[in-house]
Amino acid sequence: MEYEQLKLENQVCFRLYTAARLTMGAYHPYLDPLGLTYPQYLVLLVLWEQDKQPVNDIAHKLLLETNTVTPLLQRMEKAGLVKRTKGKEDSRQRIVSLTKKGIEMREQAKHIPECLSADIIKNEGSVEEISQMIPTLDKLIEGLKQTEKNP
Amino acid sequence: MEYEQLKLENQVCFRLYTAARLTMGAYHPYLDPLGLTYPQYLVLLVLWEQDKQPVNDIAHKLLLETNTVTPLLQRMEKAGLVKRTKGKEDSRQRIVSLTKKGIEMREQAKHIPECLSADIIKNEGSVEEISQMIPTLDKLIEGLKQTEKNP
DNA sequence: CTAATTTATATCGTTCACGATGCAAAAGTA
DNA sequence: TACTTTTGCATCGTGAACGATATAAATTAG
Numbered sequence: 001m002e003y004e005q006l007k008l009e010n011q012v013c014f015r016l017y018t019a020a021r022l023t024m025g026a027y028h029p030y031l032d033p034l035g036l037t038y039p040q041y042l043v044l045l046v047l048w049e050q051d052k053q054p055v056n057d058i059a060h061k062l063l064l065e066t067n068t069v070t071p072l073l074q075r076m077e078k079a080g081l082v083k084r085t086k087g088k089e090d091s092r093q094r095i096v097s098l099t100k101k102g103i104e105m106r107e108q109a110k111h112i113p114e115c116l117s118a119d120i121i122k123n124e125g126s127v128e129e130i131s132q133m134i135p136t137l138d139k140l141i142e143g144l145k146q147t148e149k150n151p
Numbered sequence: 152m153e154y155e156q157l158k159l160e161n162q163v164c165f166r167l168y169t170a171a172r173l174t175m176g177a178y179h180p181y182l183d184p185l186g187l188t189y190p191q192y193l194v195l196l197v198l199w200e201q202d203k204q205p206v207n208d209i210a211h212k213l214l215l216e217t218n219t220v221t222p223l224l225q226r227m228e229k230a231g232l233v234k235r236t237k238g239k240e241d242s243r244q245r246i247v248s249l250t251k252k253g254i255e256m257r258e259q260a261k262h263i264p265e266c267l268s269a270d271i272i273k274n275e276g277s278v279e280e281i282s283q284m285i286p287t288l289d290k291l292i293e294g295l296k297q298t299e300k301n302p
Numbered sequence: 303c304t305a306a307t308t309t310a311t312a313t314c315g316t317t318c319a320c321g322a323t324g325c326a327a328a329a330g331t332a
Numbered sequence: 333t334a335c336t337t338t339t340g341c342a343t344c345g346t347g348a349a350c351g352a353t354a355t356a357a358a359t360t361a362g
Contacts, residue, residue, distance in 0.1 A: 134163060
């Protein structure tokens with residue numbers, strides 16, 4: 001068959017795309033009550049590890065463009081989760097810091113990872129098997145990061 | 152450490168999310184010249200396997216909602232790739248069929264899968280290793296599909 | 303020290319992705 | 333047959349994601 005490789009069934013990328021979407025969906029039961037979206041949750045993960053970071057650092061850690069992160073942070077500021085202040089040394093920078101609400105949310109989010117693990121176990125597929133993908137995904141991501149740069 | 156599990160580094164989901172985004176980005180060099188986006192390419196994959204399908208079938212195969220697929224198809228119709236006609240038996244249905252342009256594009260897209268494989272090989276990480284994720288991703292997707300249904 | 307360049311962020315336009323809602327056709331029920 | 337429910341698709345609003353472009357501050361070059 002000449003077009004065998006164009007079959008959906010044979011495509012890893014489609015699976016990645018779908019798995020990522022459905023996974024984000026699996027967060028809904030836990031993030032909705034907190035009024036968070038998944039990308040907003042990711043920003044909080046970054047800030048919980050280290051508060052007071054410029055936009056660029058956050059974007060870099062999430063492998064996102066700043067023009068994605070900026071509106072995200074604006075919405076999070078409006079929601080009272082973070083504040084954005086001008087950098088002191090470099091006044092081009094916007095330093096993003098957690099508000100009291102943003103800090104406190106960590107406590108409420110503490111159990112989300114294990115809840116998700118439990119959900120995944122419940123519906124077939126072990127967490128171990130999924131964790132085994134980590135090194136491969138990391139290599140894939142690392143490779144694709146390079147591809148972006150080299151035309 | 153109490154919040155160890157909230158570290159970005161320990162999260163499979165973030166890797167899936169990132170890998171999926173970067174992978175879609177890797178399609179750009181091949182899809183842009185054809186004037187296609189990745190989801191539009193996916194719709195074409197579905198239609199190339201079987202022409203003349205109702206919106207629902209396409210959405211179901213891509214695991215998307217119809218309210219995502221409908222505007223997608225409207226844009227593809229405007230681009231002259233598909234046409235949408237009322238179903239004969241069930242007039243609620245919209246049957247999506249390939250135009251001449253949509254059919255011919257298959258020939259131009261034929262080599263995209265191998266191009267992508269080549270790109271991935273080039274930047275570290277073998278295709279074999281990535282293909283090994285397929286069964287796990289399939290189980291994960293199957294599990295998450297169930298989770299959607301059961302509250 | 304002025305001019306050109308780079309950097310950090312923001313804005314805009316387009317395309318997904320999806321929950322909520324609407325609507326008309328079909329199917330099921332009384 | 334009339335009525336209710338379900339189904340298939342569309343519309344609307346919101347939040348990403350990102351290319352292109354803009355702007356101001358910092359850096360570098362001359």
